[in-house]
Every structure is written in structure tokens, then in C-alpha cells.
Amino acid sequence: MAATNPDESKGEGVERRDFLTIATTAFAGVGIAGAAWPFIDQMNPSADVLALSSAEIDISGIPVGQEITATWRGKPIFIRHRTEEEIAKARADDNNPDLIDPETDAARVQRPEWLIVIGICTHLGCIPLRYQGDYGGWFCPCHGSHYDTAARIRKGPAPKNLYLPPYKFLSDTLIKIG
Amino acid sequence: MAFQTNSKIVKWIDRRLPIFSMMHHELYEYQVPKNLNWWYTFGSLAGIILMLQIITGVVLVMHYTPNTELAFDSVEKIMRDVNYGWLMRYMHANGASMFFIAVYIHIFRGLYYGSYKQPRELIWMIGLVILLLMMATAFMGYVLPWGQMSFWGATVITNLFSAFPVIGEALVTWLWGGFTVGNPTLNRFFSLHYLLPFVILGAVVVHLWALHTSGSNNPAGVEIKGKKDWIPFQPYYTAKDMLGFAVFALVFSIFIFYSPDFFGEPDNYIPANPLKTPPHIVPEWYFLPFYAILRAVPDKLGGVLLMFGAILVLFVIPWLDTSKVRSARFRPVYKWWFWVLVFDCLVLGYVGSQPPEGALILIGRLATAYYFLHFLVIMPLVGWFEKPLPVPASIHDAVLADKKAKESADA
Numbered sequence: 277m278a279a280t281n282p283d284e285s286k287g288e289g290v291e292r293r294d295f296l297t298i299a300t301t302a303f304a305g306v307g308i309a310g311a312a313w314p315f316i317d318q319m320n321p322s323a324d325v326l327a328l329s330s331a332e333i334d335i336s337g338i339p340v341g342q343e344i345t346a347t348w349r350g351k352p353i354f355i356r357h358r359t360e361e362e363i364a365k366a367r368a369d370d371n372n373p374d375l376i377d378p379e380t381d382a383a384r385v386q387r388p389e390w391l392i393v394i395g396i397c398t399h400l401g402c403i404p405l406r407y408q409g410d411y412g413g414w415f416c417p418c419h420g421s422h423y424d425t426a427a428r429i430r431k432g433p434a435p436k437n438l439y440l441p442p443y444k445f446l447s448d449t450l451i452k453i454g
Numbered sequence: 455m456a457f458q459t460n461s462k463i464v465k466w467i468d469r470r471l472p473i474f475s476m477m478h479h480e481l482y483e484y485q486v487p488k489n490l491n492w493w494y495t496f497g498s499l500a501g502i503i504l505m506l507q508i509i510t511g512v513v514l515v516m517h518y519t520p521n522t523e524l525a526f527d528s529v530e531k532i533m534r535d536v537n538y539g540w541l542m543r544y545m546h547a548n549g550a551s552m553f554f555i556a557v558y559i560h561i562f563r564g565l566y567y568g569s570y571k572q573p574r575e576l577i578w579m580i581g582l583v584i585l586l587l588m589m590a591t592a593f594m595g596y597v598l599p600w601g602q603m604s605f606w607g608a609t610v611i612t613n614l615f616s617a618f619p620v621i622g623e624a625l626v627t628w629l630w631g632g633f634t635v636g637n638p639t640l641n642r643f644f645s646l647h648y649l650l651p652f653v654i655l656g657a658v659v660v661h662l663w664a665l666h667t668s669g670s671n672n673p674a675g676v677e678i679k680g681k682k683d684w685i686p687f688q689p690y691y692t693a694k695d696m697l698g699f700a701v702f703a704l705v706f707s708i709f710i711f712y713s714p715d716f717f718g719e720p721d722n723y724i725p726a727n728p729l730k731t732p733p734h735i736v737p738e739w740y741f742l743p744f745y746a747i748l749r750a751v752p753d754k755l756g757g758v759l760l761m762f763g764a765i766l767v768l769f770v771i772p773w774l775d776t777s778k779v780r781s782a783r784f785r786p787v788y789k790w791w792f793w794v795l796v797f798d799c800l801v802l803g804y805v806g807s808q809p810p811e812g813a814l815i816l817i818g819r820l821a822t823a824y825y826f827l828h829f830l831v832i833m834p835l836v837g838w839f840e841k842p843l844p845v846p847a848s849i850h851d852a853v854l855a856d857k858k859a860k861e862s863a864d865a
Contacts, residue, residue, distance in 0.1 A: 316628075319642065325632045345729055349633040352729050399754060401613035402606065402731040417733045418610065419749060420810055435754050 325349075330454030332446070335390070343406050345395060348453045352395035352403055353441055354414075355451075358425065363388050365412065366426035374430070377437045381426040384440060392451070393427040394441050399434035414438070480666060485684035486691055487672035489853050493563040494670070495698035498691075500556040501658060502699055503549055508651050510546040511595075518598065520644035522637045525600035526725045544714040545706075550592050551717040552706055554740035557585060566792055568780030569671040575772040577664045582768055584657045591650040592738065594643040601722030602732050608635045608643070610735060614748075617758040634728060674852035675781030676845060683849035734809060742806030743799050749810050750822040760822065767829050774829055776837030779845055787840040791832050798824045 331348045338344055343356040366381040385391055397404050402418035409415030411424035421432030428437040443453040457478035468474045517536050519528040532539035570578035597608045612629050616622040631638025678684050721732045737745050744761050751757035782789045798821050805818040846852035
């Protein structure tokens, strides 16, 4: 493109000045976005928070039919030693068409007697109460969500089953979460 | 009459920084309708309460510690050990409730007299921005004492954002600065709770700027047309607003000195426990109608969207209201719907305060439906079909007509 005198090309076509304006604005825009990122990212979990990402828990002291609350990343983890009856009840509902978030019981446990879930209601984050509600599992007092003995949502506003934390059995009595 | 003075010092300053001229212009030359009733004092009252909140808040920060290990105890220290700390905190906590009462009355007054209508749309919309800022500020302030309601209120409200598809979870983690509400959350809420009141103050200045451009609406809903229609703000409305403030101070004192925890929840005197949710979580009273709307929808995202929608819909009412008449005083049909809306909001508030069980679920849903129908359907339709009463020719005529009516009623 031949250099044009601004006076001659007034109001016609793309000028050198238009190009410079757009290029400068775009450059400044990218710069501002880049500079803004540290200010946004500083609010994300810091290194020390991320470092607390695994927990080992001894489950030998939990008798059948009992449940404890452990913590992992500051979140409550429900560890329930399920009875045969609870397991059977959960399995009986595996194909129930009324499941809100369909999942089989087997898909939610590594060993059927141990149900390990994050104890945070998937609605708005309250802690559900154990052994309550219409399905023998948990009941969230905040907005009335009922969970069954596989911690699946059965009734109420919560959209999902209680989430499962990543965990593995280090031995028969020791689990590692995270 | 322009600003005049004999003081050489004032002249010297005003020549360089015309602050005296400006104050004179906004207080003595600014034309205020002479028929404003008591409902119009709540705007300036809200402004005074904002200043009280800022003053007591700055004092509280001198003694408060924003750390999850220390926050609860530092608040108790303020209550027990700091000189007049109990007074500062009770003024601040009750002041928040008073602020919302004043602002809610101020908003309903605007709705009744059509203060949102042309040419005052922006005054109304900036006011709504102030309301949103107030809600954010109040919410974050309530978290600071780090009691059970603080913690679980923060958890439930921040979790609202997890309803958004795809980015929801990442957004909530970002808000928390961790995987649950914790120390990073408390620190940032403290920082923002200190900042936002000054942002509100800035928005108030813009609100007043727009107000002083179009002038105040009034109960007759007609514009100022001549000398007989207006009086200067100073001394007339300053005096009236001061009397309003004095009455407010009496009411405020009753709460501070005789029932300081009237608006509070006893559960917030229990230190926050991240592993135990209180059996019945309720937000502060001023959020209850919105909480009822949130719970009215059995779907998580739907509930959240509807709750935000309850305020967003107010932004467009200047265009939803099709009536040519401003004041509901001359709108025989709409007037009744207005009171239905007031009642509806009270019902929503009650439903929000109760556990969601039985008939209350249905009532909550009906009340939510009415809230939206009121603005989206009733407002446009009534404006079309209603035959308004004759509107007075001027503010002066409206005042005379009122006087005449009062005299014949007394006789």
C-alpha cells in the first residue's frame, strides 16, 4: 500500500491511522488482560491450601452400622460402615426409575461395606444429617434434600448424588483420601 | 439569586474552588416540590444511616481481627472489654437493618409515586445498583463475626454460584480461595466489606447528581411549572429531614438499648463449626423474600436465576409501566395492585423465614409467581386499560385541593 497523505484520503478506505489505532488498542487490551490475571488468580487456592490435598484415615474403630466424619481439604468426609440391610436396600434401588442422578450402588463404593462420600449437600453446601430422611441415609436440614443409603439424591432440590472423594484402601483398616 | 458573600476569604476560595457556589446552588436554588410528604424523608435518612455505618464500621475495625482463629473472640472482646465496644457493634449491626428498612420504604415510595418513570429512569437504576451493593456489603459483613450463621450463610450464598453450568465449581473455589469457606474467604470478605461502603457512597453521589438534574418527583406526580410549586431545600427540607432523623433516632435507640439482638440469630453466638450445619439456616431478615424465591423453584439453577431476576426485573420497569400518569394517587386500579405487591413481599418474607414444609411451599410458589406477574404482566396491562383520575394542573393546585378536601372532612 502506497503511503497516502491524510489530507487526500479523508473519509475513504482504511487509513494508516486506522490501522495504528486498532493495533495500539488491541496491544493495550492484551496488555491489560495480562496484567489483570495476577489480580484475579491471587484469589484462587494458594500453594499451602493445595498442599493439604491428602489425608490418611484409620477406619478400624468404626463398628458395623456406625459412621464417622473425617476431614479432607477442610471438607467433611462421611465414612459409613454399612450394614447388610443398608447395602441390600441401596442395591434394590439401582434400577429405580425415580433416581434423580442414576448411578448403581456398586459404582459408588470400592468395598460394599464402606461407603465414603463428601458430606456436603450438592444443593447449596450444607452438611446433611445422618440416619435421617425418608430413605435411611442422610437428610439436609437447609432445604430438605433426602439421600439414600448409597448417598444418592432421592428427593429435594439437590441436583446430584453426594460426591465421591478420590480414595484408596492402603490396608483393610487404613484409607488414603486424595 | 446567585451566591453572594462579603467575606474576602470565602470569595478567595470560591474563585479558585467554587464549593460555596455549588452548595448554594444545590441547597438554595435547587427547586424541591413543596408537597413532599413524610415518605420522602427516607432517602436522606438512608444517607445519614450510611454515614453512621461507615463511622461505626471504621471504629470496629480498630478492634477486630480478620482471622478464623481470632475473629469470633475479637468480636467478643469488642462486646465485653473495649470501651463502648458493645455500643459501636450494636449500632453497626442494627444500623444495617435500619439501612434496609429505610431503603425498602424509599423504593416502595418510588414505586407508588412512579418516581422511576421518564425522565428519572437513571435515578431509579442507580438506586438499584446501590441496593445490590448494599446486599453484597451486608452479606460479607455478616460473615465477619465468624459465628455459625456467618459460616453457613457464607457457604450457602457462595454455593449459589456453583449453579452456573461449566464454570460454577471453579468460580466457587475462586471465591473461597480454597475448597471450603475458610480463612482466605474471611480475609477477602473483610477487605471488600471495608471497600464497598465507599463505593456505595460514590453511587449515592451519582444518584443525587441525577436527582438534581431531573428534580424530585412528588406525590402529585406532576412537574414543577412555576414559582408557587416549589420551595428551597434549605431550610425547609433540611429541617423536615432532621425531624425525621430525630424520630428515627428514637426508634433506633429502642433497638440498640432494649433489644439489641432483635434482628440477630442466636446461633451466631456459637463459633463457626465447618462440620456441623445448624438445623435451620435463615439469612438476615432483609434477604428473606429473595430466599423464599430461591427455594420456590425445585431446580438449583432455576432458583438462583429467578432470585437474581427478582432484582433485575426492577431495572426494566420504567419501560414495563405503560401508564401516562405517574402517581398511583390518580391510578384507581393500579393503586390496589401496588398494595397487593407490598403484601406479596411480606408473604415472601414470612415464607423465607420458615422451614420449607407443607402449605408454605405452595404459598411460596404462588407468591413468587405473583411477584413476577406484577411487573411483567399487570404493570403493562393496567397501564393500558386503566382510566386514570384527572391529574392536577400543577403542584400548587394539588396542594390546594388537598387542603380543601381536608377542610371539608374536618367540617
